[in-house]
Amino acid sequence: MPISIQLSQGLLTPQGEREVFPLIADxxxxxxxLDGNAFMTPNVIGHVTVSPESASYAGGRPQSLAVVEVKVPATTxxxxxxxxxxxGEVTDIIDRLKASPHPRERTFVNVTYxxxxxxxxxxxxxTNEELGAAIQQAATG
Structure with a gap:
């Protein structure tokens, strides 16, 4: 399940930039x-992209922005x-890791199926059925 995390530079602490992906994946x-599932865990993949705040727009103005997009099977x-x-948990993660004032209203989470x-x-x-079977097989051993 790909996760794309787009952040304004300086929004998170340097440590937060390293921690944000594993926390959101978890x-x-x-x-x-599905935590610990041998089929799904290695298939949660993605990127963290950090852009200058001057290239991050909300309301048509450059300002801090956090966008988390998850692409998942339709059964998710x-x-x-x-x-x-x-x-709620993703927004809380961004709030915990932030380095500067950043309102929750500028943290966006989007799910694409x-x-x-x-x-x-x-x-x-x-297929969704095959994914379910692979997940179940990994859970039972």
Whole structure:
């Protein structure tokens, strides 16, 4: 599950820039009860991109910005409570790691769903059913 984290320079501490991805990856897996799953854990991938604040815009003006985008299979985030828990935890992570004043209102979390059968890992396109089976197999051993 790719995670893209886009941050304004100086928004997080240098240590926070190193910690933010693993913390958000853990939150994603935990929200779905998949922390430690041998199939999913190595497939949570992504990037942290830090841009000058002058290149980060909110309301048409340059200012600090945190954007976290997660691309997931269509079966992920099955109900509103899971979505809310994840969005809230990601926003809390940014708040804990920030180096300067940054309002919660400028932390955005976006989830994009892949179409069934369009989720590829290692050259194999998985259907939602195949992904579920791989996750279950990894959980049982």
């Amino acid at each position: 939150a994603l897996l935990r929200a779905h009860g 985030f099955p109900d509103a409570s899971v979505k809310q828990a994840f969005v 892949a179409l069934d059968g369009a989720w590829g890992i290692g050259g194999k396109a998985y």
